[in-house]
Amino acid sequence: MSDDDSAVARERVIESMEQSAEVYGLSRSAGRIYGVLYFASDPLSIPELVDETGYAKSTVSNVTRTLSRVGLIHRRSSTGGGRRVRFEAEREVWFILQDVFQQYIQREVQTTLRTIRRAEEQVPEDAREQEPIQNLRETYEDLEEIVQLASEYSAAELREALETYEQ
Amino acid sequence: MSDDDSAVARERVIESMEQSAEVYGLSRSAGRIYGVLYFASDPLSIPELVDETGYAKSTVSNVTRTLSRVGLIHRRSSTGGGRRVRFEAEREVWFILQDVFQQYIQREVQTTLRTIRRAEEQVPEDAREQEPIQNLRETYEDLEEIVQLASEYSAAELREALETYEQ
DNA sequence: TGGTTTGTTCGGATTGAGCCGAACAAACAG
DNA sequence: CTGTTTGTTCGGCTCAATCCGAACAAACCA
Missing domain, CATH: 1.10.287 (Helix Hairpins)
Structure with a gap:
């Protein structure tokens, strides 16, 4: 089934990103979170990232902060100035x-x-x-x-x- | 006194090497041991490195092994095929x-x-x-x-x- | 207003790396 | 052959990083 193939391919690449993250001095969780955002078609919020990655909310909160600081992902303050924050991967x-x-x-x-x-x-x-x-x-x-x-x-x-x- | 100045300058550079070592994924001890060897006029043995660095013999043994593997220093098997091993820094x-x-x-x-x-x-x-x-x-x-x-x-x-x- | 969702911050558990000392092995000196 | 020097290996200690859950704060919803 092709959906499966896509999922497997995606997972492989994300695992590779986990590994690369370590080389760049980041944690594995940072690599995975970046990877999920890299493949996401829309920006994701923290609860969504929790669902996708399985990490705890606090972990996602901390990791997204460092990833934003380094410029790997971008904070998109939600439309309407609401509290909900969304993150988008820098794809270049x-x-x-x-x-x-x-x-x-x-x-x-x-x-x-x-x-x-x-x-x-x-x-x-x-x-x-x-x-x-x-x-x-x-x-x-x-x-x-x-x-x-x-x-x-x-x-x-x-x-x-x-x-x-x-x- | 100029000897002091030399020693201080040498120490500064070695401390800088400790820091660089971390960037390259090595330990601080690796940076210091390389630094001591970099400034040494002759190859040094493990006991001599223990004296110069203050690290334990086991630490020096392990670190010299990894540094040799990576090519930062060279093992000079002592003249006469004896057991005593000496290490020399790659200065290029x-x-x-x-x-x-x-x-x-x-x-x-x-x-x-x-x-x-x-x-x-x-x-x-x-x-x-x-x-x-x-x-x-x-x-x-x-x-x-x-x-x-x-x-x-x-x-x-x-x-x-x-x-x-x-x- | 009260309840729910979202995000941050805190303390704690777990893990791995770095370093140490002790035990061991190998070579040498007398 | 005995004692000393040199080098490696092993187990253990300490510290820092990672991640978690809980508590808290802030915004939204009904």
């Missing part, structure tokens, strides 16, 4: 990856670079520590530039930039 | 990042892509699930190609590829 996966990129990698690279630079200023000229710190700084400067540029391109542009390089 | 940070890239991101992208493709084959032609799965697949195909190409370039090459694109 590339946007999500860019966000994660910026919020995690870029921040990480920048703070690391700042620390390295301060350390490099502090270390005496002839110290044994000077060279390794300098090497570290140079790599991270490359990295900062790469991450900066990469975050500005779309997936297709990025792909093309890499494919056409080295003529 | 870009190599490390490439490895992490390949072992985590690339693997993750590929397994996800495989799951998506299987799901896409299974889902009926006219099902509501078809389009979102197809979108997902297309993004991940771009992503796979990007990650593949990026992992083959050096930091400088990658930087240049992005900088010269679309001038």
